[in-house]
Amino acid sequence: MDRKVIGVGYEGLDLDGLVSQLRLRGVRTVVDVQLNPISRKRGLSKKALQARLSVDEMGSEHLPSLGNSRVNREGFAELRGPERMVIGDDGSAYFTSNHYDSFTQFRGPSQ
Structure with missing residues (x-):
């Protein structure tokens, strides 16, 4: 199965x-x-979005552990470029050089 991770924002x-x-x-x-x-934005909060995604046969999960923690936010926006690393709860790790447009997995799940 071909699996991809992409980043999508909803601004605009x-x-x-x-x-x-x-x-x-x-x-x-x-x-x-x-x-x-x-x-x-109307319809984009957790429950409303989950309901709509379900109608369109898409799943949804809330995984705040993958986001940027509150203690790391101050000054972050001014210093960051397009590169990111995302680490899953299972230990898998992905790198993006283009601000979430595409990812490359560089470490698989922990065994």
Whole structure:
């Protein structure tokens, strides 16, 4: 099975626009890494988004441990470039050089 991790933001999109982008990219599961999965945009908070994704046959998970912790945020935006590393709960690790547009897995799950 071909598995990919992509990053998708919803800035400038409403719920329908976001779901359209997800469908175009072939997304099967959305993983929200925000500490608190809330949004001021109608339909994009956790429960409403999960309900809509379910209608469109996409899964969703909230994994705040993959996001940027509160203690690490101050000054982070000014210093960061497009490179990121994401580490899963299973120990797998991915690198992106283009701000979440694509990922390369460099470590598999811990055994």
